[in-house]
Amino acid sequence: MTEPMTGRLAGRMTGRMSERVTGPGTSRVMVLCCPELSAADDGGKREAARVFERVIQMVTEFCPAVEIVEPGVCAFAARGPARYFGGEEVVAGKITAVVTALGVECRIGVADGMFAAGLAAREDAITVVPPGGTVEFLGRRPVSVLTDPELTRLLTRLGIRTLADLAALPVKDVASRFGATGTAAHRLASGFDPRPVAATPPAEDLSVAQEFDPPEDSAEPLVFAAKALAEQMLTGLAAKGLTCVRVQVCARWQDGSEHSRLWRHDGLLTAVQVADRVRWQLDGWGAGRDAPHQAGPGTQRETGGVVLLRLVPDQVVRATGQQLALWGEAAVTDRVARAAMRVQALLGHDAVLRPSLSGGRNASEQVTHTPFWDKREPEYPRDRPWPGQIPGAAPACVFPEPRQALVTDDAGQTVTVSGRCVVSGIPAMLTVTADSPREITGWAGPWPLNERWWDPERASRRARFQLVTSDGRAWLAAVRDGRWQIEAGYW
Amino acid sequence: MEVALAEVRRLRAARLPRVAESALDGDGPGLDETGAFPVVPALRELLPRDGLVRGSVVAVPDSGLLCLAVVAAASSDGAWCAIAGIAEAGLMAGAGLGLDLDRTLLVPDMGTNWPQVVASLLDGCELVLVRPPSRTPVQVRRRLEATLRRARGVLVVAGDWPGAQVRLRVAARGWTGLGDGCGRLRACCAEVVADGRGEAALAKARWLWLPAEDGTIAVADPADIPFGLPGEEPDTGHGGLRVVSGG
Numbered sequence: 001m002t003e004p005m006t007g008r009l010a011g012r013m014t015g016r017m018s019e020r021v022t023g024p025g026t027s028r029v030m031v032l033c034c035p036e037l038s039a040a041d042d043g044g045k046r047e048a049a050r051v052f053e054r055v056i057q058m059v060t061e062f063c064p065a066v067e068i069v070e071p072g073v074c075a076f077a078a079r080g081p082a083r084y085f086g087g088e089e090v091v092a093g094k095i096t097a098v099v100t101a102l103g104v105e106c107r108i109g110v111a112d113g114m115f116a117a118g119l120a121a122r123e124d125a126i127t128v129v130p131p132g133g134t135v136e137f138l139g140r141r142p143v144s145v146l147t148d149p150e151l152t153r154l155l156t157r158l159g160i161r162t163l164a165d166l167a168a169l170p171v172k173d174v175a176s177r178f179g180a181t182g183t184a185a186h187r188l189a190s191g192f193d194p195r196p197v198a199a200t201p202p203a204e205d206l207s208v209a210q211e212f213d214p215p216e217d218s219a220e221p222l223v224f225a226a227k228a229l230a231e232q233m234l235t236g237l238a239a240k241g242l243t244c245v246r247v248q249v250c251a252r253w254q255d256g257s258e259h260s261r262l263w264r265h266d267g268l269l270t271a272v273q274v275a276d277r278v279r280w281q282l283d284g285w286g287a288g289r290d291a292p293h294q295a296g297p298g299t300q301r302e303t304g305g306v307v308l309l310r311l312v313p314d315q316v317v318r319a320t321g322q323q324l325a326l327w328g329e330a331a332v333t334d335r336v337a338r339a340a341m342r343v344q345a346l347l348g349h350d351a352v353l354r355p356s357l358s359g360g361r362n363a364s365e366q367v368t369h370t371p372f373w374d375k376r377e378p379e380y381p382r383d384r385p386w387p388g389q390i391p392g393a394a395p396a397c398v399f400p401e402p403r404q405a406l407v408t409d410d411a412g413q414t415v416t417v418s419g420r421c422v423v424s425g426i427p428a429m430l431t432v433t434a435d436s437p438r439e440i441t442g443w444a445g446p447w448p449l450n451e452r453w454w455d456p457e458r459a460s461r462r463a464r465f466q467l468v469t470s471d472g473r474a475w476l477a478a479v480r481d482g483r484w485q486i487e488a489g490y491w
Numbered sequence: 492m493e494v495a496l497a498e499v500r501r502l503r504a505a506r507l508p509r510v511a512e513s514a515l516d517g518d519g520p521g522l523d524e525t526g527a528f529p530v531v532p533a534l535r536e537l538l539p540r541d542g543l544v545r546g547s548v549v550a551v552p553d554s555g556l557l558c559l560a561v562v563a564a565a566s567s568d569g570a571w572c573a574i575a576g577i578a579e580a581g582l583m584a585g586a587g588l589g590l591d592l593d594r595t596l597l598v599p600d601m602g603t604n605w606p607q608v609v610a611s612l613l614d615g616c617e618l619v620l621v622r623p624p625s626r627t628p629v630q631v632r633r634r635l636e637a638t639l640r641r642a643r644g645v646l647v648v649a650g651d652w653p654g655a656q657v658r659l660r661v662a663a664r665g666w667t668g669l670g671d672g673c674g675r676l677r678a679c680c681a682e683v684v685a686d687g688r689g690e691a692a693l694a695k696a697r698w699l700w701l702p703a704e705d706g707t708i709a710v711a712d713p714a715d716i717p718f719g720l721p722g723e724e725p726d727t728g729h730g731g732l733r734v735v736s737g738g
Contacts, residue, residue, distance in 0.1 A: 336571050336596070339615020343598060343608050353597040355582045367582045369597060392668075392676050393706040394583035396556035400599070426672070442669035444676075466676050472664035474676050488581065490666070490676060491555040 028088065028131065030078035030110045031069070031117040032059060032095065037104065038072025048072065049283040051104060056261070058098045062091060067246065067262045071280060075117065078110050092126045111137065115188045119145055135191040139164030146185045151178065163189035206242075207312040208233045215254045215305025222251075222306055223279045224345040229311050230274035237313055244313035249278050254304025262314060272349060272373055274311065340372040349373075361388040361449060363398040363476065363488040388449050390464065395476055395488035402485035405477060406431045407440070407467070417446050417463040417479045430469055430477070432486055438469035446479070528565035528617065528645060531589065533699050533708045537683060538657060539690035543618070543645040547656040548636065554622050554649030556584060556701055557659060557683065560708050561647050562618045563588035566595065570617035575609060576601045577622045577649060587706030606631045613642045622649040657687040662696065665717050678704045680711050 034055060040048035052072055059066050062085070063076040082088045092108040099106040109120025111129035116138055120127040129137045141163050143155045160166050166174070167189040174186045187193070208229045216222055226249070237243055250260035263277045340352045353369040358378035360366050368379040380386075407415045409425030416424040423446060431437045445465030452458045462478040464487075469475065474490035527542030535541045543549060543565060551558045554577055566572045567589040574580050578599035586592055596616060601608045605624055612619045613635070632654065639646050648655065662684045668677030681701040686694040698711040 333571070336615045339573075339611050340596060342611040342614075346604060346608060346611070347598070347600070347602050351598055351600065351602075353599065355592045355595055355597055357583065357586060357592060363581065363583065367592075372596065390675075393678070393702045393704070394581055394587055396559060396581040396584040397554075397579045398581040398583070399579045423672075442666070442674075443672060444669050444674050445672075466669060468666045468669050468676070472666070472679075472681075474666045474669070474679070489555070489579075490679065491553065491661075491664070 028078040028082070028110060028112060029075055029114050029117040030063075030081075030088070030092065030108060031073065031075045031114070031121040032099070032106055032108050033118070033121040034072045034099075034104050034106050036072075038070065040072070045071075045280070046283045049280050051102070054102055055099055055104055055106070058102065059095060061098075062095055069114075069118070073118070073121075075114055088128050089126065092128065096126060113191060113193050115193060116191065135167070138189060138191055139167065143185075146188065148181060148185065151181055151185060154178075167191075206233065206236055206316070207310055208236070209308060209310035211308050212306055215307045217305035219279060219282045220345070222282055222309060223275050224341070225309055226278035226311070227271050227275035228341065229309065230271040233274075233311050233313055234271060237316065242313075242316050242318060244316050246314040247274055247277070248310075248312040248314050249274075249281055250308075250310040250312065251282075251306050252308040252310075254307055270373070278309075344372065358382060359384050359386050361386050361451060363390070363395050364400065366394070367398075388447075388451075390447070390466075390476065393490070395490045397489035397491065399486065399488065402478070402487050403433050405433070405484045405486045407465075407477065407484050414484075415479075416482065421446050421448050421463060427465070427467065430467055430475065432475075438471060438473075440467050441470050442468035526643075528570060529568055531560060531564045531708050533697075533710045534560060534659075534683075537659065537685035537695050537697055539687075543647075544656065545643040545645065546640040548639065548646045548648060548652055548654070550648045550650070550652040550655035550658045552649075552651060552658070552660050554580075556581075556588075557661060557681075558620055558647060558649045559585040559590060560588050560701070561659065562620055562645075563590045565618055565645075566591045570594070571596070571615065572618040572620065573598065573612040573616040575612060575619065575621045576605065576624055577620065580620075584702070584706065587702070588708060606635060609635055609646075610638045613638050613644050613646065617644045618647065619644060620647045620649065627652070655687060656689065657685060657691045659683060659685050661701070664701070667717050678702065680716050 032055075034052065037048040037052045037055075048071065056066055056068070056074060059074060059076070063081045066074050066076045068074045078088055078091070081091045085091045085094065088110045092110060096106060096108060107121050107123070107125055107127075109117045109123065109127045109129070111117040111120050112131060112134040116129060116134045119141060120129050120137070139162060142161060143163060143166060144152050145163070146152055155161075155166065160169070166186060169186070171183065171186050171190075174182045178185070210225050210229055212222075212225075216225075230247075233247075234243070246262050248260055248262050250258065252258045259281075261281055263274075263281075343352050350371050352372040354372055354376055355367045355369055356376045356378055358366055358368040359380035359382045365380055368377070370376045407427045408429045408431075409415050410428045411425070412429075413425060415427050418424070427440045427443045429437045430440055443465055446463035447465075448461075448463050450461045452460070460480065462480045464476065464478045467475045467477055472491075475486055476488040476490070477484055477486050479485075527540045527544045529542050530538060538549075543561070549561055551561060558577075559580065562572050563585060571594045572590065573596040575598040580597070582590065582592060582595070582597075585595075596612070598608060598612065601621075601624065605621075609619060609621050612621075632652070635646065636654075660683070662682045664679055664681035666676055666679045668674050678700050679702060680698060682696055682698050683701070684694060684696045685691060698713065698716055700709045700711050703709045
């Protein structure tokens with residue numbers, strides 16, 4: 001166990017380290033990757049988090065400043081430990097031995113720069129790219145290692161198959177053709193890390209903290225508080241035109257023990273993403289309510305509840321992206337944001353939605369729901385014609401899942417629609433799920449709709465009807481695979 | 492007795508500034524001189540003080556277009572609106588009525604602790620449209636009404652709410668435009684009846700296009716009311732009754 005550090009101090013130390021880590025080409029980085037842990041699904045995540053926490057504890061024996069890149073992957077500067085233990089291979093071998101003793105499979109890669117080291121860690125148990133050999137090592141990789149499928153596809157089509165091909169292009173041309181993503185990819189391919197680091201750390205303290213009195217021992221309120229803190233931190237940074245690449249999450253327990261971890265996210269961090277990481281981290285520390293039932297070195301001792309949660313922005317860079325819409329987007333007032341967050345704390349992030357109008361041919365597609373705080377983008381573009389839309393006023397009830405129904409003719413036979421859109425009889429009665437039958441007083445249709453026949457998963461072939469029943473209600477019904485369903489109601 | 496009265500006076504005095512304060516910071520959008528949110532012109536006559544009185548409950552037993560119509564004008568006027576427990580709310584239709592989706596929150600599933608969710612939403616949004624998932628016990632109702640008065644918003648309940656200041660319901664309706672295998676739905680003529688307590692105790696009924704052909708709400712001219720609606724027959728004194736049909 002390392003000596004607990006205060007947030008400020010830790011921030012400064014790692015800040016210095018990170019400059020070396022991500023500087024162009026010269027710093028040696030060691031990446032440790034546990035494939036089983038990073039691949040853990042939702043069910044195994046808690047367990048994976050706990051195991052990884054133990055792995056990190058082991059690694060900190062060799063190097064105190066460890067940066068967690070993503071669940072199951074961590075990185076640290078290799079120079080110091082290598083000098084102390086007598087070589088990068090030796091350190092890597094020692095770490096592998098310790099981690100394997102925990103029963104966790106791990107791979108280690110050493111190279112100049114985080115990106116190359118990460119790739120090296122995917123190769124073999126221990127892969128050491130010699131100093132200066134990183135560009136050559138990267139050059140052999142296919143462009144698909146850049147985790148941007150769209151860019152990769154485009155590059156492949158243009159005949160740029162390896163990173164060497166990409167690096168050979170003039171950066172100016174790459175920038176003018178592919179924009180910021182292309183420039184970032186070019187930097188990676190040339191052996192630089194993706195983002196230039198701000199030369200000087202911010203002079204003032206940009207960290208945010210919240211104290212808990214009484215101490216909080218369940219994870220939910222902590223995660224909730226973390227979201228608010230992250231929001232506050234990012235707002236503070238944004239006011240100065242900055243953003244952070246890493247964030248240090250630091251928690252102090254009732255008994256005075258303190259834990260801190262660095263989280264990396266190479267895109268821009270959003271508040272929700274930060275909160276997710278805090279949740280992951282708390283799971284790992286066993287701060288959850290069911291902590292006493294869990295085994296593991298972190299949860300054996302009685303730590304009590306959390307009294308302080310602090311977020312420290314680390315590796316602060318100039319904010320370059322994420323321009324807000326110039327107009328059209330209503331500003332969310334603090335009052336609404338607070339209410340939405342309170343409901344999200346009760347029901348989860350996806351429970352509070354913001355609608356936006358979208359394209360599409362069906363009533364259910366014409367409104368896209370986006371969780372509060374997420375970027376709102378219509379699922380289907382609105383400016384296309386969308387032939388096949390039902391004309392006229394929109395229905396006031398659009399069932400998220402169509403309701404099963406039955407339409408019969410005068411003889412009591414189910415009305416069917418043939419492949420050539422011929423109706424077998426005149427619709428006379430409508431029965432919706434458990435309701436009693438309604439008499440049909442007016443109808444129109446069938447209006448056939450054959451959507452996305454090229455995509456077997458999303459294809460749908462229906463004949464739609466509008467029905468009016470004797471109670472004055474109007475319905476949008478459809479026959480799909482010989483079965484009737486109600487898609488929407490007009491009342 | 493004297494002591495109790497003095498205590499009441501003291502409490503009142505203590506509460507007054509707070510009320511004034513909340514009125515100040517809450518009086519952003521949609522507040523006119525009477526302290527009511529605006530409604531679409533067609534509904535104005537049906538509601539006391541021509542709008543949605545702050546702190547009041549409006550019950551609309553069948554959720555649908557009428558619910559959305561009640562909140563639409565206030566929303567387009569700048570108020571935030573939360574729609575809770577109505578997963579099937581047709582927001583495309585709402586937008587046609589004037590509901591501003593940029594200022595709309597949706598909570599499709601409120602879970603078991605729904606009064607807490609509604610109370611939280613009332614604190615944030617001026618208008619909350621809610622369909623309680625279960626029958627509302629009296630205590631819960633009282634608590635929410637207290638929250639509502641404090642937040643000075645309007646609660647529109649898609650369902651039953653004993654004690655609601657106003658109750659709006661559709662007594663009869665009929666669609667035009669659909670024939671026997673031909674045409675398409677064009678407009679719906681509906682008789683909306685409003686009753687309630689206090690100022691709204693006197694029941695009023697109006698024939699409205701709900702919706703009209705362009706998706707908005709309009710008062711229906713008696714001459715245009717389609718013949719043969721279920722429920723109350725329109726006044727047959729007009730010889731020129733005609734069915735607004737098409738297609």
